Amino acid sequence: MTKFGFKELSPNNWLEPDGILKGFVKISSNGQIQSLTSDDYLRHILNPKLLEEVSTDVQALFEVARGAMVYGYFFYPLYTLAAEQLSRVADAAVTHKCKILGAPSSIKTFEKRITWLVNKGVIPSS
Numbered sequence: 001m002t003k004f005g006f007k008e009l010s011p012n013n014w015l016e017p018d019g020i021l022k023g024f025v026k027i028s029s030n031g032q033i034q035s036l037t038s039d040d041y042l043r044h045i046l047n048p049k050l051l052e053e054v055s056t057d058v059q060a061l062f063e064v065a066r067g068a069m070v071y072g073y074f075f076y077p078l079y080t081l082a083a084e085q086l087s088r089v090a091d092a093a094v095t096h097k098c099k100i101l102g103a104p105s106s107i108k109t110f111e112k113r114i115t116w117l118v119n120k121g122v123i124p125s126s
Contacts, residue, residue, distance in 0.1 A: 006077050018076040038073060045069045055096050061089045097122065 002008045007018045017038065025033050026040065045066055050059050068082035094113045107116050117123045 007075060009075060015074060017073055020076045021073065041073050042070060054093070058089060058092045058096060061085065061092055065089055 006020070007013070021041075022035065024036050026036055027033055050062055054062075065082045065085035065088075068078045068085060072078035072082060091110050094110060094117065097117060098107060098113045101117075101120065101122065103113065103116050107113055114123070118125050
């Protein structure tokens with residue numbers, strides 16, 4: 001382990017997969033455990049897509065999150081940044097939907113926006 005608890009980047013290791021990822025595996029239908037390849041990671045991260053109707057700024061935020069996740073393969077702490085960015089994506093998407101539907105300007109927090117959208121039947125309460 002390094003003094004920081006994560007991979008310390010150097011000119012020799014920056015393009016090598018982060019060692020923490022050795023703990024991530026896939027299990028085949030017959031129960032075989034296999035290491036994930038870089039292609040596995042890339043496919044899982046790039047597979048989710050947003051609809052074309054989603055605003056361009058929300059799509060851009062989403063792509064930043066995906067980029068951080070992709071490069072997390074080489075530097076695992078980037079997954080934390082990606083998770084934070086995904087929170088921004090959710091907040092921006094909810095904000096856009098509220099504006100489109102004419103939510104009152106007093107609805108200023110994520111929680112209140114979600115509650116408003118649930119009450120309007122836009123999203124299910126579950």
